[in-house]
Structures are given as structure tokens and as C-alpha cells.
Amino acid sequence: PELGEAELPVVRLPDGTPFIPGSSIKGAVRAEADRILSGLGFMLCTTSSPTYRCSPPGCASCRIFGSTEMASRVAFRDALPEREVEVFKRTMVALERETKTASPGKLFTAEFIPPGARFSLEIIFENPEEWMLGVLFTSLFSLHSLGGLVSRGSGKITVKISRIQVYTPSSLLEAKPEKEIEEEELNNLISKVRAVLKEKAEELKKNITPSL
16 A cells, blocks of 8 residues: 555545445345244254255345345445544554464554444335344344454444335335334334244244255
């Protein structure tokens, strides 16, 4: 990198605005979903085959997030800051993996988003079943870090869901949601679908297995 340029920069739009790529968020959420589903006893293609080619109807994870053989039901838009964010830099010392000590003369510079910054994200889920929503919401609330240098304490996040918009074929023609779910109704819906995942886990595990 050029003098003064960070080796680990924050991703920016052409105008310099920092953002979080939707693909990165989806990857982190899927990894968390796989961890949760595996913990519940679901058999996933990632643990069944190193080739990772789940075909329809697919395992529980691929039915939501897709695979090389099937489309994803869920899409993550890029997360944009709600207000102007001042990115800052820190020079850090590289560590030796074996000794866990500082590596002499090995410094690197990284960019960071300041604590308290708020980003807005839109998630689009096509024809989800209740248990799928349960997986998504459980994974979102269980996700506590995002980005690089997490092991050094960076990337701590808190996820808040503010609104769900429900679209139907007829409402799409009018370019407006069929209904909007917020506040207490939203909290009740989230609690309901997470309970469905828990209550139906055993039944789902019998019927949803990898198709390799």
C-alpha cells in the first residue's frame, strides 16, 4: 500500500461513504445459522460432503440460503450508515501464532468504524416458511460480531429489527406492501416463529436432509 494507506481498509462507496457489503452479512448470518442448526441436530451438506453441492430440495441451510445447485430465498442488501461516519485508523502489532507474542518490526494499519455507528440493512425473504423465519431471526440475534479483527475485540454488533413489510402479487402491482408489521406485533411474530423452530425441530430433522 502507499504511504498512509491502510492495509485493512473499510469498504467504501465511490463517494467515500463506508458500507457493509450484503454478501459479507449474508455469509456471517449463514455461518451462524449453520452453527445453530448443527447444534439442534440438523444434518447439513457442509458437514456431509466436502464438495458442498446440495441439490433441491436441499438441507435446512441450503433451503434458506441456497447453494451452487439451488437459488437462495433470502437476499441481503448492502448496509448503509444512517448518518455520516468518521472512519479512524489504528496501527497495530502483528502477533506470532505459535508464541502469541508481538512479531518484532511487523506493524500494520487498519481502519475502523467508531463505536455506536448505526447501519440500516434490508433483507428480502421470498415465500419463507415459519421455521425458516425462526432460523433467520435466531441467527440475527445470535450474531454478535462482524468483519475483521474480531479476535482482537473489533466488530461487535447488536441487531435490531424495526419493521417487516409483507408483499403479495396484488400489492406488488400497486408498488406498496400488503401490510407492515411493527412494534408489539413484530415482537410477537418473532417470538412465534422462533418457538415454531424449537417445537418442530425433531419433526423437521426427520424430513429435511442434504440432497447431494
